[in-house]
Amino acid sequence: MTINERIRYLRKDQLKLSQTDFASLIGMKQTSVSSFEKNGATVTDQTVRSICLAIDGLNEDWLRTGNGDMFIERSGAVNALDILAKEHQLSTSEKILIEKILNLKPGLRKGIVDFIVDVAEALAAETLGNQIDSPESIDIDTEVEAFRLELEHQKKAAEDLSASDGFNGAKLA
Numbered sequence: 001m002t003i004n005e006r007i008r009y010l011r012k013d014q015l016k017l018s019q020t021d022f023a024s025l026i027g028m029k030q031t032s033v034s035s036f037e038k039n040g041a042t043v044t045d046q047t048v049r050s051i052c053l054a055i056d057g058l059n060e061d062w063l064r065t066g067n068g069d070m071f072i073e074r075s076g077a078v079n080a081l082d083i084l085a086k087e088h089q090l091s092t093s094e095k096i097l098i099e100k101i102l103n104l105k106p107g108l109r110k111g112i113v114d115f116i117v118d119v120a121e122a123l124a125a126e127t128l129g130n131q132i133d134s135p136e137s138i139d140i141d142t143e144v145e146a147f148r149l150e151l152e153h154q155k156k157a158a159e160d161l162s163a164s165d166g167f168n169g170a171k172l173a
Helices: 003-014 019-026 030-036 045-054 060-065 080-087 092-102 106-131 140-163
Strands: none
Touching: 003 030, 003 045, 003 060, 019 030, 019 045, 045 060, 045 092, 080 092, 106 140
């Protein structure tokens, strides 16, 4: 049985799902499912991971090679991310996003968080700037302090990014 046949068998015979429902479960489109169920079609690592993340206990080795049992008995040793995903009703896409973030190097994760904080501060400053109606309503000391904090944060973020290994403008996976 090929990987394409195993996916079709899993979806149709074991899970009893239509291509549309299966696609929704794994965070893809029905046309993608139709495509990779055809014999000889390439099934990417990301597709295999999406299927395994979406279907609790699915044996990735079985899906890839046909070796072993289709499902693995977990006997209570459930992945912490699986528990969070169920508890918070995460979609497959949300679960993959969290997994990808967790797999980043700590320096790169910190750089991303610092960037998000910087954007949030800039948006807050923009909003604050739009709320000023007259010169009398400006609190100079507050404005200077906010500007100083923003500059310090930008300087720290730049230092952290230059110190984090391998970032230097690399694209995120």
